[in-house]
Amino acid sequence: MSFGIRLHIWGERACFTRPELKTERFSYDVITPSAARGILEAIHWKPAIRWCVDRIHVLKPVRFESVRRNEVAGKLPAGTVSKGIKSGQIDEVHYFVDQNRQQRASTILRNVGYVIEAHFEFTARADDGDTPGKHLDIFNRRARQGQCFHMPCLGTREFPASFELIESDEQMPSVDDSLCGERDLGFMLHDIDFANGRTPRFYRARMHDGVIDVPPFAEALA
Amino acid sequence: MTAIANRYEFVLLFDVTNGNPNGDPDAGNLPRLDPETNQGLVTDVCLKRKIRNYVALEKEEEAGHAIYMQEKTVLNNQHKKAYDALGIKHEAKKLPKEQAKARELTGWMCNNFFDVRTFGAVMTTEVNSGQVRGPVQLAFASSIDPVVPMEVSITRMAVTNEKDLEKERTMGRKHIIPYGLYRVHGYVSAKLAERTGFSEDDLELLWRSLINMFEHDRSAARGEMSARKLIIFKHDHAMGNAPAHRLFDSVTVTRVEGEADTPARRFQDYAVTIDREAIPAGVSVNERL
Numbered sequence: 001m002s003f004g005i006r007l008h009i010w011g012e013r014a015c016f017t018r019p020e021l022k023t024e025r026f027s028y029d030v031i032t033p034s035a036a037r038g039i040l041e042a043i044h045w046k047p048a049i050r051w052c053v054d055r056i057h058v059l060k061p062v063r064f065e066s067v068r069r070n071e072v073a074g075k076l077p078a079g080t081v082s083k084g085i086k087s088g089q090i091d092e093v094h095y096f097v098d099q100n101r102q103q104r105a106s107t108i109l110r111n112v113g114y115v116i117e118a119h120f121e122f123t124a125r126a127d128d129g130d131t132p133g134k135h136l137d138i139f140n141r142r143a144r145q146g147q148c149f150h151m152p153c154l155g156t157r158e159f160p161a162s163f164e165l166i167e168s169d170e171q172m173p174s175v176d177d178s179l180c181g182e183r184d185l186g187f188m189l190h191d192i193d194f195a196n197g198r199t200p201r202f203y204r205a206r207m208h209d210g211v212i213d214v215p216p217f218a219e220a221l222a
Numbered sequence: 223m224t225a226i227a228n229r230y231e232f233v234l235l236f237d238v239t240n241g242n243p244n245g246d247p248d249a250g251n252l253p254r255l256d257p258e259t260n261q262g263l264v265t266d267v268c269l270k271r272k273i274r275n276y277v278a279l280e281k282e283e284e285a286g287h288a289i290y291m292q293e294k295t296v297l298n299n300q301h302k303k304a305y306d307a308l309g310i311k312h313e314a315k316k317l318p319k320e321q322a323k324a325r326e327l328t329g330w331m332c333n334n335f336f337d338v339r340t341f342g343a344v345m346t347t348e349v350n351s352g353q354v355r356g357p358v359q360l361a362f363a364s365s366i367d368p369v370v371p372m373e374v375s376i377t378r379m380a381v382t383n384e385k386d387l388e389k390e391r392t393m394g395r396k397h398i399i400p401y402g403l404y405r406v407h408g409y410v411s412a413k414l415a416e417r418t419g420f421s422e423d424d425l426e427l428l429w430r431s432l433i434n435m436f437e438h439d440r441s442a443a444r445g446e447m448s449a450r451k452l453i454i455f456k457h458d459h460a461m462g463n464a465p466a467h468r469l470f471d472s473v474t475v476t477r478v479e480g481e482a483d484t485p486a487r488r489f490q491d492y493a494v495t496i497d498r499e500a501i502p503a504g505v506s507v508n509e510r511l
Contacts, residue, residue, distance in 0.1 A: 012361075063258075065256075065257060067263075068247045069247075069265055075344050076290070076344065076345045077345075078324070078327055078345055081330060082327065084330070085326070085327070085330050093288075093335075094288075094290060094292045095290055095291050103247045105248065145463065145465070146463075146464050146465025146466060146467075146468065147459065147462045148461065149411065149413045149414075150355070150357070150409075151409040151466060153359070158267075158359075159362075160359060160361050160407070163465070164465065
């Protein structure tokens with residue numbers, strides 16, 4: 001933990017979709033390590049580093065809300081695009097949203113706030129130029145100034161995340177009283193194992209006074 | 223077309239008078255409400271649809287501005303002009319064929335379709351790069367004050383079925399909001415724009431569409447909707463020069479006319495102020511409306 005960071009994130013709404021409830025999206029109670037990693041990567045990431053989430057502090061009470069929206073029923077088949085390129089006609093490449101429509105409800109979180117504690121490790125693609133100090137400085141500088149590669153989001157892109165760096169000598173934001181005590185959040189997605197055919201891996205999330213200790217990815221259950 | 227080199231955030235204020243800005247399918251098409259605060263809501267996808275429709279209207283004939291996610295109503299079957307047949311030239315790295323092909327597909331889609339270039343799209347390819355993340359991100363819009371939807375019963379002097387001929391008329395319902403001023407936040411990432419080729423011209427078109435999208439979306443259900451204010455924050459740096467939330471906090475909308483607890487009925491009942499002192503260095507503010 002020689003180069004850990006702490007990032008405070010918050011937002012109006014969030015949706016960390018449970019993989020088993022994806023059609024009518026249903027959010028987990030709290031942010032997943034994989035979503036937290038995505039937020040860190042939105043601020044700074046290079047192929048040389050890999051973010052590892054160590055701890056998640058939940059700051060606000062868990063509250064849900066339901067939103068139903070018109071969504072498209074399908075994705076764009078790659079074949080359609082190839083045909084369009086070949087024929088040179090873009091008139092054939094279209095999607096009629098009012099004919100292929102699904103109304104789907106999402107059960108999302110309201111008013112969330114978290115602190116992500118994380119560090120990074122080097123991947124096989126790191127070279128001599130990649131020192132821990134360099135990447136740590138870049139991340140801290142960007143997070144301090146509110147800079148980002150793209151605006152991080154709380155699960156899905158319509159729920160943007162505001163973020164602030166918590167300096168090493170700074171106090172943690174206060175945790176809501178309702179989160180005191182022990183809570184077992186059950187099995188939660190840890191992250192996706194991209195090296196092995198994108199299989200999801202899970203961990204048993206337990207919250208002590210708003211704090212969830214995240215085990216290393218290698219220890220997560222496939 | 224070179225991609226934009228600056229990060230942007232924007233605040234759009236729009237209002238509705240005696241209309242339904244965005245119906246809730248869960249509540250029989252009542253205007254969407256935030257159950258906790260009774261503020262009105264308009265989803266991000268609702269506004270994106272209007273942006274697409276505006277672009278389709280303005281750029282009917284133009285190459286590179288087709289709309290992939292079409293509604294029948296804006297469909298025009300006129301011949302589109304010829305276009306650049308190939309996608310963006312990527313630096314020739316030794317990529318597996320699959321991935322190179324996927325890149326070619328996404329490149330071609332980005333070049334030809336404005337909405338793919340702006341909002342992104344998901345394409346079903348075996349390779350992950352078949353997903354395009356667009357530079358433009360919109361959040362939910364919510365009203366400044368709580369809104370109270372009204373149910374208006376209306377009659378029609380005709381019937382649909384012959385068996386109802388005796389009745390002479392049918393009753394219907396409309397849900398309207400007497401007045402609501404809505405605020406929405408948006409983000410434009412310069413770095414993602416590089417990947418889809420979202421250019422300065424596209425950005426200008428986006429601003430135009432935000433200002434004019436309600437002008438071409440009149441209907442019996444909508445009532446009077448109009449864009450009232452578009453405040454754009456431009457960062458000098460591609461990564462940005464300030465946290466977005468601080469910029470958004472500098473824009474406040476306050477009630478000025480009438481008693482504080484009485485319902486607002488006009489845009490003039492509100493005042494929009496930008497605290498220019500609070501804008502950090504390296505960010506310029508532009509009021510487009």
